[in-house]
Amino acid sequence: MNFPAAMKRSISRAYANLLKCHQPLPLIGVSFRHFSKDEHPVMPPCDFEPEKYESYPYEHIQELRKERIAPSLYTIYKKPLLLHQGHKQWLFDSEGRRYLDLFAGIVTVSVGHCHPKITEAAHKQFGLLCHTSNIFLNPPIHEYAEKLTNLLPGKLKVVYFTNSGSEANDLALQMARVYTGNCDLISLRGGYHGASPLTLSLTAVASYKPGITLSTNCHTTMCPDVFRGVWGGSHCRDSPVQTIRKCSCSPGSCEAKDQYVDQFKETLSTCVGQRLAAFIAEPIQGVGGAVQYPKGFLKEVYELVRERGGLCIADEVQTGFGRTGSHFWGFQTHDVVPDIVTMAKGIGNGFPMGAVITTQEIAKPFAKFLHFNTFGGNPVACVVGSAVLDIIEEEGLQKNCEVIGTQMLLEFAKLRDMFEIVGDVRGKGLMIGIEMVKDKESRKPLPAEEMNLIWEDCKDMGVLFGKGGIYGQTFRIKPPMCITTEDVTFAADVFQRALTRHMERSQK
Numbered sequence: 454m455n456f457p458a459a460m461k462r463s464i465s466r467a468y469a470n471l472l473k474c475h476q477p478l479p480l481i482g483v484s485f486r487h488f489s490k491d492e493h494p495v496m497p498p499c500d501f502e503p504e505k506y507e508s509y510p511y512e513h514i515q516e517l518r519k520e521r522i523a524p525s526l527y528t529i530y531k532k533p534l535l536l537h538q539g540h541k542q543w544l545f546d547s548e549g550r551r552y553l554d555l556f557a558g559i560v561t562v563s564v565g566h567c568h569p570k571i572t573e574a575a576h577k578q579f580g581l582l583c584h585t586s587n588i589f590l591n592p593p594i595h596e597y598a599e600k601l602t603n604l605l606p607g608k609l610k611v612v613y614f615t616n617s618g619s620e621a622n623d624l625a626l627q628m629a630r631v632y633t634g635n636c637d638l639i640s641l642r643g644g645y646h647g648a649s650p651l652t653l654s655l656t657a658v659a660s661y662k663p664g665i666t667l668s669t670n671c672h673t674t675m676c677p678d679v680f681r682g683v684w685g686g687s688h689c690r691d692s693p694v695q696t697i698r699k700c701s702c703s704p705g706s707c708e709a710k711d712q713y714v715d716q717f718k719e720t721l722s723t724c725v726g727q728r729l730a731a732f733i734a735e736p737i738q739g740v741g742g743a744v745q746y747p748k749g750f751l752k753e754v755y756e757l758v759r760e761r762g763g764l765c766i767a768d769e770v771q772t773g774f775g776r777t778g779s780h781f782w783g784f785q786t787h788d789v790v791p792d793i794v795t796m797a798k799g800i801g802n803g804f805p806m807g808a809v810i811t812t813q814e815i816a817k818p819f820a821k822f823l824h825f826n827t828f829g830g831n832p833v834a835c836v837v838g839s840a841v842l843d844i845i846e847e848e849g850l851q852k853n854c855e856v857i858g859t860q861m862l863l864e865f866a867k868l869r870d871m872f873e874i875v876g877d878v879r880g881k882g883l884m885i886g887i888e889m890v891k892d893k894e895s896r897k898p899l900p901a902e903e904m905n906l907i908w909e910d911c912k913d914m915g916v917l918f919g920k921g922g923i924y925g926q927t928f929r930i931k932p933p934m935c936i937t938t939e940d941v942t943f944a945a946d947v948f949q950r951a952l953t954r955h956m957e958r959s960q961k
């Protein structure tokens with residue numbers, strides 16, 4: 454292959470780095486697979502045969518999308534995919550083409566597309582009792598409440614079921630205000646907490662902000678992003694892969710963490726009243742681009758929040774249900790216990806449901822008012838949620854996240870060392886981000902047009918990556934938790950091929 458000079462330099466640097474590497478190379482084959490100009494990496498086999506597509510023609514679907522569906526509902530890719538069937542980690546389009554799904558319906562299809570155990574549970578419950586509203590007793594809500602809350606530590610044993618993550622966060626924030634009698638809420642910049650007026654006020658990604666008055670007393674503070682942020686070093690985060698930044702912190706100390714905690718204190722001294730209602734944060738930012746905070750940051754911040762009477766809310770909408778690999782909940786990776794935990798997405802493998810879990814003490818004052826939602830704790834939702842928990846356990850999916858996620862991180866880290874435009878590879882388990890930059894020195898975001906060309910190219914070779922980051926500069930890998938080593942090799946090969954082609958294009 455005819456590599457341009459700059460790329461040859463960065464590749465030989467990468468070989469040299471690999472040779473210098475003292476640790477055994479990770480579990481699977483080394484990257485640097487060379488593909489001829491028209492050669493594509495080969496997709497791992499799949500014995501599933503999708504049904505023939507028999508719905509509206511593509512053009513008619515496009516027309517309906519344009520004329521009958523709200524324009525705020527955007528699609529991705531120049532020619533949006535018309536997806537027709539799913540099986541495990543695979544998606545099939547209307548023409549029967551197969552894709553490796555690395556985004557899982559935006560971090561939602563936790564145990565694999567169309568898992569037969571979920572289909573069977575839902576089908577059985579539909580035949581028994583589909584809906585009563587939660588003002589009556591029915592078995593599934595109680596069985597599931599017990600099973601789900603058993604997975605949380607200490608007094609976190611009281612659950613409210615909701616229909617979405619936004620609703621769960623909305624409710625958690627309201628509960629915190631009622632319990633504390635305080636009003637001020639704080640979130641981290643780059644965080645995404647939902648699209649309702651209250652949660653959107655705490656969502657801090659500008660592209661989602663409508664620029665109209667939403668809720669008051671909502672404040673954001675600096676995100677401790679150790680790659681893009683002002684401070685960061687070479688062992689700040691809980692990940693098999695660290696940033697390319699250097700630091701001289703001794704083991705057990707982290708100056709970046711201390712600086713970011715100081716910024717949080719600054720927010721407390723300048724933006725909010727003496728007493729707080731709550732602080733809400735994702736254990737790893739999802740929409741923000743799999744941003745990980747320095748170790749120890751959340752623990753210290755939780756203490757500061759509690760000193761001011763506030764509650765700590767962990768938004769586990771993306772990080773929950775084993776995705777981080779080492780733990781079932783993301784907050785456990787920070788060695789903290791929140792006062793309220795919110796969840797959605799992966800909880801139902803695509804079934805629309807969410808939950809808020811807290812203590813009796815926090816839940817009690819909220820019971821002075823009537824609180825009602827029609828569908829929360831619906832019997833079908835509850836049997837689906839229960840089947841998801843069984844599958845995670847029976848199929849060892851949390852462990853799979855740890856093993857396969859680590860392989861994925863290490864494979865992509867090699868590509869970071871090969872290509873100047875791959876700035877950072879980070880994450881934990883199958884919650885992974887690949888931040889793209891103009892160059893490693895400036896860490897400026899790779900422009901959107903370039904991101905899109907790489908993204909499209911990967912899709913054309915059969916891999917669907919997600920995208921996120923406040924500038925849309927981060928590819929996201931958050932697949933169904935059942936993916937395999939072969940999928941990792943394929944995804945890394947496709948990404949490498951797309952990057953090589955991109956470099957060749959840029960040199961022309």
Ligand SMILES: Cc1ncc(COP(=O)(O)O)c(C=O)c1O
Pocket residue numbers: 559616617618619620622645646647648735739740768769770771797798
């Ligand atoms: C971390 C986080 N919290 C909350 C939400 C809102 O969830 P929903 O879209 O189900 O309302 C999302 C959605 O992407 C999310 O990623």
